[in-house]
Amino acid sequence: MASGKVLLTDGRAKSALAAARALARRGLAVHVASETRLALTFWSLAPVARHVLPSSRNNPRGFVEAIVALHRREKFNAIIPVSDYDIAALLTQEHIWCAEGLPMALPDRKNFEAARDKSRMMKCSMRAGVPCPETWFPEDNSIESIQRSAKYPLLIKPNISDGARGITLVERAEDLVPTYERIVERWGPSHLQEWIPEGGDQLKADVVVGPNGQILVNFVCKKIRYFPVKGGSSTLIVSILDEKIREGVAKLVAEMGWFGFADFDFIVDPRDGVAKLMECNPRFPESLAVNIFAGADFPWAMFQLASTGRADLAPDYIDGRFARFLVGDVMWFLNSNKRWSATPSFFKFFGKDLTYYVEKLNDPGPVACYFIEALLTIVSPRRMAYRFGRGFNRRSSSSNN
Numbered sequence: 066m067a068s069g070k071v072l073l074t075d076g077r078a079k080s081a082l083a084a085a086r087a088l089a090r091r092g093l094a095v096h097v098a099s100e101t102r103l104a105l106t107f108w109s110l111a112p113v114a115r116h117v118l119p120s121s122r123n124n125p126r127g128f129v130e131a132i133v134a135l136h137r138r139e140k141f142n143a144i145i146p147v148s149d150y151d152i153a154a155l156l157t158q159e160h161i162w163c164a165e166g167l168p169m170a171l172p173d174r175k176n177f178e179a180a181r182d183k184s185r186m187m188k189c190s191m192r193a194g195v196p197c198p199e200t201w202f203p204e205d206n207s208i209e210s211i212q213r214s215a216k217y218p219l220l221i222k223p224n225i226s227d228g229a230r231g232i233t234l235v236e237r238a239e240d241l242v243p244t245y246e247r248i249v250e251r252w253g254p255s256h257l258q259e260w261i262p263e264g265g266d267q268l269k270a271d272v273v274v275g276p277n278g279q280i281l282v283n284f285v286c287k288k289i290r291y292f293p294v295k296g297g298s299s300t301l302i303v304s305i306l307d308e309k310i311r312e313g314v315a316k317l318v319a320e321m322g323w324f325g326f327a328d329f330d331f332i333v334d335p336r337d338g339v340a341k342l343m344e345c346n347p348r349f350p351e352s353l354a355v356n357i358f359a360g361a362d363f364p365w366a367m368f369q370l371a372s373t374g375r376a377d378l379a380p381d382y383i384d385g386r387f388a389r390f391l392v393g394d395v396m397w398f399l400n401s402n403k404r405w406s407a408t409p410s411f412f413k414f415f416g417k418d419l420t421y422y423v424e425k426l427n428d429p430g431p432v433a434c435y436f437i438e439a440l441l442t443i444v445s446p447r448r449m450a451y452r453f454g455r456g457f458n459r460r461s462s463s464s465n466n
Contacts, residue, residue: 066092069142071368072135073097074151076104076115079390079422080349081147082431084364085111087357091365096139098132103438105423108430114139125154129161136167143371144169145364149181149227149348170325170370172347180321180347184224184256190342193320195313197342198334201257203245211257212241218260221245223252234260261341263295265333268307268340270314271356273366274323275376282379283311284361286352289387290407292396300393301409302352304359304386310340317342326367351422355388358420390422392435 071088073081076099085095089111097104097112100120107115116135119127128151136144144167146152155162156174172180179185184204190197201211201219217238223231231252235241241257248255267288273281290301314329321327328346333339349363350356356363360382369376387409398404398411413419423431 067368068092069368069372070094070096070139071372072116072132072139072141072144073106073112073147074118074121074132074145075099075147076106076112077101078147078349079105079351080353082106082109082111082423083353083357084145084147084349085109086425086428087362087364088368091368093142093368096135096141098135103434103441105431105434108434110428110430121148121154122150125150126158126161128154129158132167133162133165136165142168143368145367145371146171147349149346152177152348153181168371170367172324173322176322176324177347180323180327180345182224183222183226183344184254186342186345187256187258189320190317193313193316195316195342196339198261199259203256204254208242208245212238215241215257216259220258220260221248221255222258223248224254224256226252231255261332261334262336264335265338266340267291267296267299268305268310268331268333269299269302269350269352270310270329270331271326271350271361271363272314272318272323272329273326273363273370273376273379274318275370276324276374278319278322279378280315280318281376282361282363282366283314284356284359284363284382285310286355286359289409290394290397290401292393292400294397294401298393299352299390300397301387301389302355303388304355304361304382304384306381306384307340313340313342317345325370326363351390352388354420354422355386356382358388359383359386385418387416387419388422389419391424392439 071093073084075081076097082105085097085106089095095112096114097106098116098118099107102117118131121128146155156177184202187197187200201215218234218236221233221235231248233244233248235244269286271284275281285307286302286304288299288302291297291299328350330343331340332343334341366376404411423435
């Protein structure tokens with residue numbers, strides 16, 4: 066058992082909940098912060114204290130100043146920012162906390178911004194020799210020249226977005242320029258990428274890199290089910306041992322000059338069977354529960370890095386461990402035409418190889434929080450627009466009129 070005090074941010078995230086439970090099991094006194102009390106981790110039994118702070122997205126300076134004030138009072142052994150907005154706020158407001166010596170394990174700001182930028186990440190992938198979809202960059206060639214030479218259908222992808230928001234499928238050359246201009250106006254700089262047909266596995270690879278570039282934890286998992294059913298957030302996921310993906314991740318983090326935690330998304334192209342990099346998320350994934358359950362304890366590694374500057378090399382994880390988000394899996398069941406033939410069965414609710422993202426019999430509070438938040442979302446047009454604005458859109462000549 067360990068001792069010490071740790072602060073996790075973004076208590077709304079499923080990843081914060083998984084991290085809080087894991088670190089509490091280690092014996093740490095877990096504090097959690099969020100911009101709202103309606104946060105999954107606030108309702109869990111794992112934290113010993115809960116703190117409402119300004120939004121890192123809407124008020125980054127206020128967020129950082131609140132973190133500093135909280136640390137002065139609590140003297141944390143480690144602070145682990147959970148969302149990329151939290152990390153971005155801390156990196157862009159470093160002048161506020163640098164003299165305080167906050168115990169964090171953050172990447173270099175330039176490296177973080179490059180990892181978060183999907184366009185720059187594709188260029189990094191090409192330099193590292195890691196397969197990725199064919200990609201066109203309007204900053205290198207005009208959109209008109211790309212329109213003439215690109216293969217269709219293709220995707221317009223904002224360089225920085227979350228939840229696949231703004232990603233738009235264009236099926237015909239004549240629709241590209243006007244659609245691209247609208248996407249850029251709404252979402253900012255964007256790039257173009259070939260459309261990978263459905264049918265290939267969706268994989269995630271997570272890594273923690275130490276200060277000398279040593280890979281401390283390197284983990285791969287596969288999405289089994291997700292919602293929306295044609296591609297979305299995972300509702301059932303399984304750990305897998307895939308050395309080729311892990312080798313690719315090692316090349317990527319070396320090319321990036323990375324430090325700390327990073328999450329990579331891959332899709333297997335059904336046309337050639339090659340796993341291709343889609344993006345990097347420099348933050349804990351929502352599926353973090355499967356990492357921890359399989360033995361890849363990323364929160365503990367990040368606590369060690371933040372508190373001491375070094376971390377133990379983790380033992381290899383267990384293949385074939387599942388994690389499930391039951392509420393999302395119910396939505397998958399109601400909308401999938403494979404509901405009765407799924408493997409593993411939707412009706413497998415228990416097993417030594419199965420854990421849950423949120424639902425725990427001995428920690429029921431987060432489930433209650435989730436349903437209250439869902440009810441509030443249903444009655445709020447603004448919340449509904451954000452929640453269901455995920456996923457890519459289709460654009461054709463008829464939808465441009």
